[in-house]
Amino acid sequence: MKTYKIASIPGDGIGKEVVPAAIRVLREVENIHGGLKFEVSEYPWGSEYYLEHQQMMPEDGLGTLKHFDAIFLGAVGNPDIVPDHISLWELLINIRRSFEQVINIRPARTFAGLSSKLANSEDFDFIVVRENSEGEYSEAGGTIHQGGDKVAIQNAIFSRKGTERAMKFAFELAEQRRNKVTSATKSNGIYHTMPFWDEVFKDVSDNFPEVQTEKEHIDALAASFVTRPERFDVIVASNLFGDILTDIGAAIMGSVGIAPAANINMNGKYPSMFEPVHGSAPDIEGKGMANPIGQIWTAKMMLDHFGETEIADQLLTAIESVIRKGIVTQDIGGKATTTEVTDEIIQQLAEVT
Ligand SMILES: NC(=O)C1=CN([C@@H]2O[C@H](COP(=O)(O)OP(=O)(O)OC[C@H]3O[C@@H](n4cnc5c(N)ncnc54)[C@H](O)[C@@H]3O)[C@@H](O)[C@H]2O)C=CC1
Ligand SMILES: CC(=O)C(=O)O
Ligand SMILES: [K+]
Ligand SMILES: [Mn+2]
Structure with a gap:
């Protein structure tokens, strides 16, 4: 059994909706694969944490994260309560810099059935390779x-x-x-x-x-x-x-809600961090409308990074078939909720494998 230790930071806004959705998909990946285990530790760091502690993460936050195989993050930013340059620099950009995640890989492509x-x-x-x-x-x-x-x-x-x-x-x-x-x-x-x-x-x-x-x-x-x-x-x-x-x-x-990204540490000293392109989307927070595909495709990139490419490809195939079936959120023309799309991806994953 191969075990991967993942630090999950849902962060702010819809990060708290799409990260749990993607973790559910990773649980199904475990079931289907049989030889993989994800040990997920969740950290409630973000803008609300800041209100309580006057910092976006604890003093030793980086020390805590350092020991994981990967960091799986949603989004950071709640400009109503913390100015964006503080929330992003203290958490997201702090992790990117401190952990020398010098490259940000961001693919974009068309999908059948997605207009x-x-x-x-x-x-x-x-693929955009962004200096990071x-x-x-x-x-x-x-x-x-x-x-x-x-x-x-x-x-x-x-x-x-x-x-x-x-x-x-x-x-x-x-x-x-x-x-x-x-x-x-x-x-x-x-x-x-x-x-x-x-x-x-x-x-x-x-x-x-x-x-x-x-x-x-x-x-x-x-x-x-x-x-x-x-x-x-x-x-x-x-x-x-x-x-x-x-x-x-x-x-x-079709939507910023489907785009994945990987912040890559190249020297092996620190974990890489996987977070979608989109932000915390305060305008749709709490409505069950957030597209989980960006976060789930990001999980696929994390699996690739671990070298688990076969199951990663199967996950992308499952995402593609859900898009083709049109069981998608409003931003890409559907009516489904975050949970419904996630359920469908989980079901498709079981079918494609
Ligand atoms: N990497 C990160 O953590 C990032 C954080 N931010 C922060 O997020 C907050 C909001 O920033 P915005 O500029 O509005 O960018 P945003 O990406 O959060 O939202 C832009 C538009 O896309 C929509 N959208 C985003 N993700 C979606 C999803 N998964 N499903 C459906 N629709 C989605 C939103 O509803 C909004 O209309 C700010 O605090 C900003 O600083 C912004 C970009 C990246
Ligand atoms: C902050 C931001 O928008 C990004 O890193 O993509
Ligand atoms: K993000
Ligand atoms: Mn951006």
């Missing part, structure tokens, strides 16, 4: 003066090490796919960091002569995601560009 928000869209299947440790998401900077004189400075940080690492990851991923990498740049408007980004891209691409490359400015690239998503294979992007592109990728699939 993309694009009219007459062709099939597409791409530096870039525009940075604490470097500050404010001076107050009121009308107030000035805010925010520095973007691009190291050769971090940039090269993300690009190399993207090329290696492309080699296992369709051999194409697109670089998201903006070297026409951002004077220092983006020409540097282009320079590193050129250097890394020289080591992968068989991979086709292109670079596109982020504005045009964002438009291409909408007009011609079928032409992409792997896209490598900085932290902010990758963040924005992956919400577009999710939107053209």
Whole structure:
């Protein structure tokens, strides 16, 4: 029996609805597989925890998480009670940085039976590799003066090490796919960091002569995601560009509610963290309407990460068949509740295996 220790952090809002749903699916994975066990420990960290303790997680929270095989997180953010930059930086971004989860992998693709928000869209299947440790998401900077004189400075940080690492990851991923990498740049408007980004891209691409490359400015690239998503294979992007592109990728699939993501630690020192692209969706919290597919597909990525690829593929097949049957939540055109979709995925999983 192989046992995986998972730290579950539902977080805020619909995170508290979709994480338990995905854990139920993982329980079915255990049943079907027979040789796998998930030891799940749940931590109630988030904005409500902050109200009580003035911090998003306990002082030794990272020490607690460190010993797990993976972290399975929903979403963080309840802007009514904690400012977003505090809640995200103290929990989500703190874990990403402290645990050196330097790459964020975010796939997007069409599914049979799921009508993309694009009219007459062709099939597409791409993965955004988002640099996850530096870039525009940075604490470097500050404010001076107050009121009308107030000035805010925010520095973007691009190291050769971090940039090269993300690009190399993207090329290696492309080699296992369709051999194409697109670089998201903006070297026409951002004077220092983006020409540097282009320079590193050129250097890394020289080591992968068989991979086709292109670079596109982020504005045009964002438009291409909408007009011609079928032409992409792997896209490598900085932290902010990758963040924005992956919400577009999710939107053209049909909904941000189905997009998965994996925050990958590459040096083996700390666990990786699996959390969907979407946030805590306060507008639909508590209504039973949250699409659980993003979180469940994220669980599939966690299974892949563990090397349990066969059952992971079966889980994706189960998700696909539920989409095809149209037993889906409102965001993708159905009437089903979070629980009904989850029940159906569990049932399909039993049937496909
Ligand atoms: N990784 C994380 O934990 C993230 C956290 N956030 C935080 O979440 C809060 C809300 O942020 P928003 O910008 O509104 O982004 P959001 O992704 O939470 O919501 C955007 C829209 O998508 C819908 N949506 C999201 N997930 C859905 C699902 N599973 N099923 C159906 N509909 C879904 C929401 O109802 C909303 O209309 C903020 O506090 C924000 O900082 C936002 C993005 C990522
Ligand atoms: C914070 C956020 O939106 C993200 O990391 O995707
Ligand atoms: K999330
Ligand atoms: Mn985002």
